[in-house]
Amino acid sequence: MAALIDRFIGHHNYSLDAKGRVSIPADFREVLSERYDDKLVLMKHYDRCLVAYPVDEWNKLDAALAELAKTNPQVIKFKRMYYSSAKVCELDAQGRVLVPPALKEYAGLGREVALVGMGERIELWDPETYLRENAEADSAAIRDAVAAIGF
Amino acid sequence: MAALIDRFIGHHNYSLDAKGRVSIPADFREVLSERYDDKLVLMKHYDRCLVAYPVDEWNKLDAALAELAKTNPQVIKFKRMYYSSAKVCELDAQGRVLVPPALKEYAGLGREVALVGMGERIELWDPETYLRENAEADSAAIRDAVAAIGF
DNA sequence: CCACACTTCCCCACGATTCCCCACTTTTGG
DNA sequence: CCAAAAGTGGGGAATCGTGGGGAAGTGTGG
Structure with a gap:
């Protein structure tokens, strides 16, 4: 079955169960198997949330970052920070991934997790943090900026 | 059979039935199959209504937003808020889509839904909200604004 | 080198939602 | 006036999210 949108x-x-597993939504899974290879790279993102990239996308990041590191020595520290938290997570037969304890704690994840589709990546948030951090996205200023493209 | 206007x-x-389904009007469906691909992306719009885009049109938005995000970092939050509400909805054999509960609640939809053609997109409103919000469309101010293009 | 605790992985199982199909009533069009 | 299509409703199968039991694997300490 072809994915509707890639x-x-x-x-x-x-929910994040007692063993630290989260289900990857079925529609995400479909994209993952259609366009990618059923494996996700989980890592920290800024501001207490996690990101999951298909390995292909993660490799693109890796390449881009390597390029950047040639000219900017600061980037190598960034690379250490973020890549050290990365972990390849394969889905189990039920379509779930195991969130490493360290990442779970970093993002402040409790019994619930917000999974947010962001195009080429998936973000994992504590639901409350998500609302707090992204509340002002609804402001008039942003609306105006975005209205220009026809929203 | 070709549609007269695309x-x-x-x-x-x-009506929105007990299972949360709405029929897409036949003339909309014709446009959808003629010009597009029978799939709609349903998402939140400002002020308590929903929008349905053909996948092609949604992709255009996505591209425009990606462009905008390069220059305005706030836009990434916007992307989170709005794209996170998006859902691809395929029509069933009767030409209906299932409205996800979260969106249904956001737009305050009850047993009835107003489906409004808006050119390249379709809007879904609670009928009462629609009337209330759009009552002043006939005002002199708006008439003036529109006169510029020859109405 | 072995025993133990602990984590990770592979199953199976349950309730709820979603999807697919058939059926009925009303409207449209020739 | 009849046939086709449109809008509405619901039954049942398949899928999805969730939970947990137990095996396999890992690392630690004796």
């Missing part, structure tokens, strides 16, 4: 979209509040 | 026009009040 990017991750949508928002789901799913 | 854009969504008109206003229909249809």
Whole structure:
């Protein structure tokens, strides 16, 4: 079955069970198997959330960052910070990934996780943090900026 | 059979059944199959209504937003808020889509839904909200604004 | 080198939602 | 006036999210 859209979209509040597993939403899984290879790289993102990239996309980041590191020595520290938190997570038969304890704690994840489709990546948030951090996205200023493209 | 006009026009009040499904009007469906690919992306719009884009049109938005995000970092939050509400909805054999509960609630949809053709997109409103929000469309100010293009 | 605790992985199982199909009523069009 | 299509409703199968039991694997300490 072909994916309808080849990017991750949508928002789901799913539970993180006692073993630290989260289900990857079915529509994300479809994108993942259609366009990618069923494996996700999980890592820290700024501001207490996690990101999951298909390995292909992660490799692109890796390449781009390597390029950047040639000219900017600061980038290598950035690379250490973020790549050290990265972990390849394969989905189990039920379509779930195991979130490493360290990442779980970093993002302040409790029994619930917000899974947010962001195109070529998936973000994992504590639901409350998500609302707090992204509340002002609805402001008039941003609306105006965005209205220009026809929203 | 070719559609006479390849854009969504008109206003229909249809019912939202117990399972959360709405019929897409036949003339909309014709545009959808003629010009697009029978799939709609449903998402939140400002002020308590929903929008349905053909996948092609949604992709255009996505591209424009990606462009905007390069220059305005705030836009990434906007992308989170709005794209996270998006969901690809395929029509069933009867030409209906299932409205996700979260979106249904956001738009305050009850047993009835107003489907409004808006050219390249379709809007879904609670009928009462629609009337209230759009009552002043007939005002002199708006008339003046529109006169510029020869109405 | 072995025993132990602990984490990770592979199953199976349950309830709820979603999807697919068929059926009925009303409207449209020839 | 009849046939086709449109809008509405619901039954049942398949899928999805969730939970947990137990095996396999890992690392630690004796």
